[in-house]
Amino acid sequence: MELTVLEDTVFNLIRHAAIHLPPDVKEALKKAYLNEESEIGKIQLKVILENVELAEAHKIPLCQDTGIITIYVRAGAELKGLDKVEEAIINAVKRATREVPLRPNAINPINNQNSGDNTGRFSPQIDWEIVSGDILELSVLLKGGGSENVSSLSMLLPGVDFKDLKTFVIETVIRAGAKPCPPTVLGVAFGGGADLAVKLAKKALLRPLNKPNSNPKLAKLEEELLEAINMTGIGPMGLGGKITALKVHVDYAYRHPASFPVAVAFSCWALRRASARIFPDGSVEYLTLNSEEA
């Protein structure tokens, strides 16, 4: 695997995610603008849409909080040189911080020193999955601090079906209020151990908004939760209105008989993600962007 191809691809994905919203997210925001009834809520969505266009026109990150960076790697087991992937990702992050530019957001929590280049212990966060084949698939998620701060985990009683899960999700959304920059996208995951639930909830944000859940029962749960969330009246930026969330994505894992973890992850309206596939011949297919934008 050519390391320069890998580094360039990660750099392009970060730059793209920071500047352009994916088409499905833009579509959802436009629909939200049309459906919002509150006057102030509508102003917020109008400003959001204007900002998205300005960012694209001037090639500037759409939000000053370019977020914490998570790179999801799905690596074909037949690939050689996987030990070099992390180094290439770190180089791409440093370069993106200088050239896009990104705001330096990696802070050593022991002494509050900002590393200045978005790298440090476990930064960027890299999530590995080994799959069969010889393709390397990369997804980048840039997530701001405001939405990260309202993430939540609860270890529920296993005997009460989905009732406590629904209550927990609604209470979490109400507690979050205006803080995660609504309208949000929610990732909800249940089952697993605590760590897996949190991880799956965040990863659920990668699913395109126009792709329904493959499990009909979960698809129904997603719709039900979305309807309930939008009944809260929190609205765009928490200033009141009909549209508090754009979408809810649910995922699950098998659980221990005694445990029922539920995790909720939020994305602000600026759901910034981008994906690409690198083939053995070095060619790159960008999955969320047009080639001229890369």
Added chain:
Amino acid sequence: MAVYYLKTPIPEKEIRQLRVNDVIYITGLIVTARDQAHRRALEYIKSGKPLPINLEGLALYHCGPLVRREDNEWFVLAAGPTTSTRMEYFEAELIKNFKVRVVVGKGGMGEKTTEAMKKYGAVYGVFTGGAAVLAAKLVKNVRSVEWLDLGVPEALWVLEVENFGPLIVAIDSHGNNLFIEAARKVEERKTQIYKMLGLHS
């Protein structure tokens, strides 16, 4: 919902006429300050030390901008608001001591800030979270930067702005707070929501 165009330094009288849900645009100077800058400002207040800039009549902006430096000159590329609730612990003291007239942010502020705004004459204006490029386009010039040792996001950026907004007045100087009101309304709707979900609580 009325629309106002304000120029800094903003007199208290102009602040007193504003009501929640009004829309304001600010021309003049706004100064960014987030977590660490608030912490340091509070230390300065306690030790009687003056701030590097006089905030009287100005707007204080909860923002950690994305900037670029070219030939010793700073340019603001993106400058949307950060969540204001984290500054709740500090803000009342800053309003009291420095006569800040507008606090700009997103996500809302609490009772202590609402009280201080009522007592000393200030409002809280919400700028749309994430609308950072739009905000940066309204910045005409970086007047100066102070406390850069705190890091780029945490420094005090003194920005010249033109018609900075729309800012929704979410806390006025008469004790009204849109976010506290909204939270109460949400609580009232909970019964209906849980009924829809087939839950009884």
